Amino acid sequence: MLLDGDAWRSRFERFTVEAWRLETLPQYLMPQEEEEFQAFKAGARIDPHAVSNEYTDRLRRQAAEGRPQGRVHVLTRPLSDYLRFEFSQYYAPHALAGEQIRILDVTDRSNPLEGVQDFWMFDRSEVVLMNYEPDGRQISREVYQGDIAPFIEYQRIAIAESVPFEEYVKGIDA
Numbered sequence: 001m002l003l004d005g006d007a008w009r010s011r012f013e014r015f016t017v018e019a020w021r022l023e024t025l026p027q028y029l030m031p032q033e034e035e036e037f038q039a040f041k042a043g044a045r046i047d048p049h050a051v052s053n054e055y056t057d058r059l060r061r062q063a064a065e066g067r068p069q070g071r072v073h074v075l076t077r078p079l080s081d082y083l084r085f086e087f088s089q090y091y092a093p094h095a096l097a098g099e100q101i102r103i104l105d106v107t108d109r110s111n112p113l114e115g116v117q118d119f120w121m122f123d124r125s126e127v128v129l130m131n132y133e134p135d136g137r138q139i140s141r142e143v144y145q146g147d148i149a150p151f152i153e154y155q156r157i158a159i160a161e162s163v164p165f166e167e168y169v170k171g172i173d174a
Helices: 005-014 031-041 054-064 081-096 149-161
Strands: 019-023 069-075 100-105 119-122 126-132 138-143
Touching (some): 054 069, 069 081, 069 149, 100 149, 119 149
Parallel strands (some): 069 100
Antiparallel strands (some): 019 119, 126 138
């Protein structure tokens, strides 16, 4: 089953324990980000402490309710322009709002999640596969119909092998 619109958004309202994401691409080309991405590349920056929007409000509410959202991004250095943008414009304010963001840098080591595609997992009971073109353009979101045990293991590995975002960016010009 493909997810879009309200069916997709409802996943973030109805989970009871945890929403968790694995990201594996060096860029995500989202049309709604294009103007902000171009401004970032031209030198525009935000104060992550000043960001307050629907997304950060939801992250704060969920964290206060004991329903955290987290993610691990698998990456290599040097960081792409998009990753620098994502770190600055999204990860920094989202971490301050309570999202548990971690980085798995595989620049100088083998990737323990080689070949695993992007996904969201809700309450360790539902997996949504995030389907992208090689350049990072989203194709679709698809509810996975098989055994989710491998995804629970991917999450365990990703968390065990990664470091908190705040630790990773110390000393990096993101």
